[in-house]
Amino acid sequence: MKQFIIFVQKEFFHIFRDRKSLLIIILMPIVQIILFGFALTNEIKDSNIVILDNSKDVATTEIIQRLEASRYFNVARYLHIEGDLETAFKTGTIRLAIVFQPGFRESLLHSNHAQVQLIADATDPNTATTVTNYASNIIRDYQTDLNNLVQTPYMITPQLRMLYNPQLKGAxxxxxxxxxxILILISAMMTSVAIVREKEINTMEVLLVSPLKPLLFILSKAIPYMFLSLVNVSTILIVSVTLLEVPINGSLALLMAEALLFIAAAVSLGLMISNVTDSQQTALMLSLMGLLLPTLLLGGFMFPIESMPWPLRIASNLVPSKWFFIIIKNVMIKGLGFTMVWKETLVLFTMAVFFLGISLSKFKIRLA
Amino acid sequence: MNSVTIEHIVKKYGAKKEQVTALNDISFEVAKGELFGVIGPDGAGKTSLFRILTTLLLADSGTAMVDGFDVVKQYKNIRNRVGYMPGKFSLYQDLSVEENLRFFATIFNSSIKENYELIRDIYVQIEPFKDRRAGKLSGGMKQKLALCCALIHRPSVLFLDEPTTGVDAVSRKEFWEMLKALKLQGISILVSTPYMDEAGLCDRVALIQSGKIMSIDSPKNITQKFTKTMWAVSSAEMYRLLNDLQQYNNTEKCYAFGEFHHLVLKNDNEGKDEIMIYLLYLSHHEIELKTVQPNIEDCFIELMSKSNHQQ
Amino acid sequence: MSETVISADKLTKKFGDFIATNEISFEVKKGEIFGFLGANGAGKTTAIRMFCGLLLPSSGAATVAGFDVYRQTEKIKQNIGYMSQKFSLYEDLTVKENIRFYAGIYGMNRQSIKEKTVGLLKQLNLASEPNTLVKSLPLGWKQKLAFSVAIFHEPKVVFLDEPTGGVDPITRREFWNLIYQAAERGITIFVTTHYMDEAEYCNRVSIMVDGKIEALDTPRNLKKIFTAASMDEVFLQFARGAKRGE
Incomplete structure (x- = not known):
C-alpha cells in the first residue's frame, strides 16, 4: 500500500510541476466547448446574399422583405445585370444569389409558373444545402400565404416538432x-505518454528491477489521470449548463458513473499504446491517429453513422466513443435511465475489461 | 557462495541476416564482497551483460545466478535484493533530491530511516541541496544521488553500469572512494566503465571487447602477464617521434600514452642504445627514454590487437 | 609567430547573478592543439558557445578566425567546425549522405565534395562502406567519421567537445592521429576532454575553475610549476578547490 501511495503521489508531482501541460489539460475542455459552441456552429446566421431582381413587382418585393426580415439572411447588394453574379461570388463573402425572372408576378398569377433561381456557393456543400433550403422555405411560405387568400382546397401542411431539442441547438x-x-485525449494519451516517459528517462529500468508489481505500476499510473479526467467531465458539464444552457435531464450520478467507465476504457487503451511504444513522440502520434481520429470520424457526433457505407458502420462499433456518445446523449439530453442504456454500458464495460486484460498480460516485465 | 555466477552467456540482437552478437560465451564468477570491474569501450556488451544480470533482459543461451537465484526463473527474488544504477542516471528530474530518495526507498519496500547509516557518508554531501530538483544538480551530484537511490534498500549485490561516464575527474575519484567504503559494508559490487585507469581500483576485472572477455584477473596479475619490456619515449617533437618510432624496424607496437609514447620491441634483446642511435640519427632532441611498468590500458591494447589478428 | 586564430580578452558571460565565464583571456595560434579543461560546470560549454557564435557575451572581447563574436557570428560559423560526443552524425543517413549533407551546408560544390569524399573514405578505411547507415558503424568509426566531417570544409578552427568518450584505447589513438594530421595542415584544434592522458597530447592546456582560467601553459611547464607527475595530478589540484557544480 505504501508503494502505491508514494507512486500516485509522485505522479501528481509530475503533473503539478509541469505547469504548462497542466494548464492545457485544464483549459482544453473549456476552449473546445467554446469553440464548438460559438465558432463552429452548424446553424446559419446572417448569410450574405445578393439579389438580381429583373421583375421588380409586388411579389418580388414581398419575398425580398421576408428574406431580409429572417435572421438567416442579410442582403448585401442588389445587382442589375446577370454578368455581375460571377463577380459577386468571387469576393467569397456571398453565400447565395437569388434571381427573379422578368414578369415574376404575372407568371405566378396567370400561368402558375413563376421562375426564381437560387444560386449557391457550393465550395462548402453543407452550408450551400442549408442556405438554399432556408431560402426555398421562405419563398414557399410566401406562396402558401398567397394561396390561403385564394383558398386552395387540397393542401398538406406538415407540422414539425423537434423533440428534445426544440431550438435545434448544436450544443x-x-x-x-x-x-x-477530451476524455480519450486526456485519459489515453496522457497515460501512455506518462509511462513511455519512464522508459525514455531510464527510470523504467530501475522500476522493473524493483519488487514493484506490474498491476500496482499500471494502477498508480492510471489513477491520477482518471482523476484529472473526472475534473474535466465536471468542467465540461458546468460550462455546458451555465454557458450553453444545455440541461442535464437525466441522473447526474449515472452520468458520472458512465463517464468513469469510459475513462477506464480509455486509460486501458493508453496502457496498450505504452506497451508497444518506446518514445513519447510515437505514443503521442499513435494516440492522435489511433484514438482521436476514429473518435472524430466514427464517434457519431461529427458525421452521422447511419449514412456511412457499411464497412465504416461496422468499424464504428469498435470505437468506444460511439457507445459513450449514445449513452451520454440518452442520459443527459433525453433524460433516460440506466434501463435504457444498459446495452451500451455493457459494450463499454466489456471493452474496458478486454483492453485492461490485454495490457496487463502484455506488460513487459523485462526490457526486450 | 558466489554473489554472481555466469556460465556461457550468449546474447544476440537483430534479425537473422544482420545479427549482432553482443555477448559471446561469457563466463565468470564474482565472490561475495568483491569489487568487480567490467572494463571495455562502448558497444563491448557491458550494458547487455548488466541487464541480463538484473533480470531485465533474457540471454539467448547460458545461465546466470545472482545471490543464489536464477536470473530467469527466480527473477522476482533477485529484484528484491539487488541495487541497480543504469547508464544514464535514472532519476526523476522534476522531483527534489529527497523526493527521489524517498520514492525509490518506498518502491523497494524500505525507508530512508531504515538504511540511513549505509548512505550517510554519501548523502551528507548532497543533503544541503535536498530540496533542489534533481534536474538542477551537477553531474557529480546526480551520480551521488543515483547511488544513494540504488543503495537505500541495502541490496546484497550492487550493479553500477558506467557510473562515471561523463563525470569529471574529481567526481570520478570521489566516486571510487565511496565504492571502497561500501565494499567494507559487505556489499558485492559490479561496476562497468570505459575508463581503463579505473581498473586498478577493483579487486578483479574483466576486460571485455566486442562481446568477448579477453582477460579476467586481478589488475596486478593482468599487468604481470605482460612479459615484454615497455619503453616510454619522449622528445621535443612528439608527433614526429611517434611516426618515426612506428617506422623503426624493430618496433612491434608504438602508440601515444600521455606525455610519453609507449614502445614495444619485436626483439627484446635490443634496447636503449639501439633506439637512442636511431632517434639521434633522425635528429630528435630532448630525448627521454626509460622502461615503465605496463598498465591495464597497455594490456587492453595488447589483447585487442591479438584478438583482431585472430579474426 | 604565426597568426592568432582565437583571441579572448576578459570575455564574460552572466546569466542573471550567475557568472558562467568570468573575464577569460587567452590566444590560440594557427595549427595549435589547445586543450580546454575544467570540471563539470566550470563554464567550458558557455565559453565554447560564445566562440561558436551561439551565445552573445555579456562583456569583454573575442575574435574567432579573425571575426568578432558580437557582430560577425555568421562569418564565424562559416569558418569553424564543431563536433561533440553527443551530437555528431545522422544515424539514419548513410556515410556518404552525411558527408554530402554537411559539406552542402558549408556551400561546397558538388564536384569538390565528390572528389574529397573518395579520399576521405579511403583514409578512414571506409572505402567499401559509403552506403552503410551510420548507426550500424562501430562507435569508434563513427567518431572518426564525425571528426573528418567536421573538418571537411577545411575550417580555420574545429571545436571538439569530449570527442573520445567511451571509445576503445586503440581507436582513441587513431582519433588523435587524425587530430595531429589536421593540426599539421594548419587547422587549429580546440578540444575538451575528461581523459587526462589526452591533455598531454595538447600543445597548450588551460584549466578552468568556477568560470575563471586558473592555469594556462604547456603540459610540461604545468607539471613543473605544480610539481606534479602527470596532468591528472595538476588537474586534481585545481578542481578539488572548485566551489560550484553544473
Whole structure:
C-alpha cells in the first residue's frame, strides 16, 4: 500500500510541476466547448446574399422583405445585370444569389409558373444545402400565404416538432461529443505518454528491477489521470449548463458513473499504446491517429453513422466513443435511465475489461 | 557462495541476416564482497551483460545466478535484493533530491530511516541541496544521488553500469572512494566503465571487447602477464617521434600514452642504445627514454590487437 | 609567430547573478592543439558557445578566425567546425549522405565534395562502406567519421567537445592521429576532454575553475610549476578547490 501511495503521489508531482501541460489539460475542455459552441456552429446566421431582381413587382418585393426580415439572411447588394453574379461570388463573402425572372408576378398569377433561381456557393456543400433550403422555405411560405387568400382546397401542411431539442441547438450534439473527445485525449494519451516517459528517462529500468508489481505500476499510473479526467467531465458539464444552457435531464450520478467507465476504457487503451511504444513522440502520434481520429470520424457526433457505407458502420462499433456518445446523449439530453442504456454500458464495460486484460498480460516485465 | 555466477552467456540482437552478437560465451564468477570491474569501450556488451544480470533482459543461451537465484526463473527474488544504477542516471528530474530518495526507498519496500547509516557518508554531501530538483544538480551530484537511490534498500549485490561516464575527474575519484567504503559494508559490487585507469581500483576485472572477455584477473596479475619490456619515449617533437618510432624496424607496437609514447620491441634483446642511435640519427632532441611498468590500458591494447589478428 | 586564430580578452558571460565565464583571456595560434579543461560546470560549454557564435557575451572581447563574436557570428560559423560526443552524425543517413549533407551546408560544390569524399573514405578505411547507415558503424568509426566531417570544409578552427568518450584505447589513438594530421595542415584544434592522458597530447592546456582560467601553459611547464607527475595530478589540484557544480 505504501508503494502505491508514494507512486500516485509522485505522479501528481509530475503533473503539478509541469505547469504548462497542466494548464492545457485544464483549459482544453473549456476552449473546445467554446469553440464548438460559438465558432463552429452548424446553424446559419446572417448569410450574405445578393439579389438580381429583373421583375421588380409586388411579389418580388414581398419575398425580398421576408428574406431580409429572417435572421438567416442579410442582403448585401442588389445587382442589375446577370454578368455581375460571377463577380459577386468571387469576393467569397456571398453565400447565395437569388434571381427573379422578368414578369415574376404575372407568371405566378396567370400561368402558375413563376421562375426564381437560387444560386449557391457550393465550395462548402453543407452550408450551400442549408442556405438554399432556408431560402426555398421562405419563398414557399410566401406562396402558401398567397394561396390561403385564394383558398386552395387540397393542401398538406406538415407540422414539425423537434423533440428534445426544440431550438435545434448544436450544443445538444457536441457537448457529449466533446466530452468523448477530451476524455480519450486526456485519459489515453496522457497515460501512455506518462509511462513511455519512464522508459525514455531510464527510470523504467530501475522500476522493473524493483519488487514493484506490474498491476500496482499500471494502477498508480492510471489513477491520477482518471482523476484529472473526472475534473474535466465536471468542467465540461458546468460550462455546458451555465454557458450553453444545455440541461442535464437525466441522473447526474449515472452520468458520472458512465463517464468513469469510459475513462477506464480509455486509460486501458493508453496502457496498450505504452506497451508497444518506446518514445513519447510515437505514443503521442499513435494516440492522435489511433484514438482521436476514429473518435472524430466514427464517434457519431461529427458525421452521422447511419449514412456511412457499411464497412465504416461496422468499424464504428469498435470505437468506444460511439457507445459513450449514445449513452451520454440518452442520459443527459433525453433524460433516460440506466434501463435504457444498459446495452451500451455493457459494450463499454466489456471493452474496458478486454483492453485492461490485454495490457496487463502484455506488460513487459523485462526490457526486450 | 558466489554473489554472481555466469556460465556461457550468449546474447544476440537483430534479425537473422544482420545479427549482432553482443555477448559471446561469457563466463565468470564474482565472490561475495568483491569489487568487480567490467572494463571495455562502448558497444563491448557491458550494458547487455548488466541487464541480463538484473533480470531485465533474457540471454539467448547460458545461465546466470545472482545471490543464489536464477536470473530467469527466480527473477522476482533477485529484484528484491539487488541495487541497480543504469547508464544514464535514472532519476526523476522534476522531483527534489529527497523526493527521489524517498520514492525509490518506498518502491523497494524500505525507508530512508531504515538504511540511513549505509548512505550517510554519501548523502551528507548532497543533503544541503535536498530540496533542489534533481534536474538542477551537477553531474557529480546526480551520480551521488543515483547511488544513494540504488543503495537505500541495502541490496546484497550492487550493479553500477558506467557510473562515471561523463563525470569529471574529481567526481570520478570521489566516486571510487565511496565504492571502497561500501565494499567494507559487505556489499558485492559490479561496476562497468570505459575508463581503463579505473581498473586498478577493483579487486578483479574483466576486460571485455566486442562481446568477448579477453582477460579476467586481478589488475596486478593482468599487468604481470605482460612479459615484454615497455619503453616510454619522449622528445621535443612528439608527433614526429611517434611516426618515426612506428617506422623503426624493430618496433612491434608504438602508440601515444600521455606525455610519453609507449614502445614495444619485436626483439627484446635490443634496447636503449639501439633506439637512442636511431632517434639521434633522425635528429630528435630532448630525448627521454626509460622502461615503465605496463598498465591495464597497455594490456587492453595488447589483447585487442591479438584478438583482431585472430579474426 | 604565426597568426592568432582565437583571441579572448576578459570575455564574460552572466546569466542573471550567475557568472558562467568570468573575464577569460587567452590566444590560440594557427595549427595549435589547445586543450580546454575544467570540471563539470566550470563554464567550458558557455565559453565554447560564445566562440561558436551561439551565445552573445555579456562583456569583454573575442575574435574567432579573425571575426568578432558580437557582430560577425555568421562569418564565424562559416569558418569553424564543431563536433561533440553527443551530437555528431545522422544515424539514419548513410556515410556518404552525411558527408554530402554537411559539406552542402558549408556551400561546397558538388564536384569538390565528390572528389574529397573518395579520399576521405579511403583514409578512414571506409572505402567499401559509403552506403552503410551510420548507426550500424562501430562507435569508434563513427567518431572518426564525425571528426573528418567536421573538418571537411577545411575550417580555420574545429571545436571538439569530449570527442573520445567511451571509445576503445586503440581507436582513441587513431582519433588523435587524425587530430595531429589536421593540426599539421594548419587547422587549429580546440578540444575538451575528461581523459587526462589526452591533455598531454595538447600543445597548450588551460584549466578552468568556477568560470575563471586558473592555469594556462604547456603540459610540461604545468607539471613543473605544480610539481606534479602527470596532468591528472595538476588537474586534481585545481578542481578539488572548485566551489560550484553544473
Amino acid at each position: 445538444y450534439n457536441f457537448v457529449p461529443g466533446v466530452m468523448a473527445m
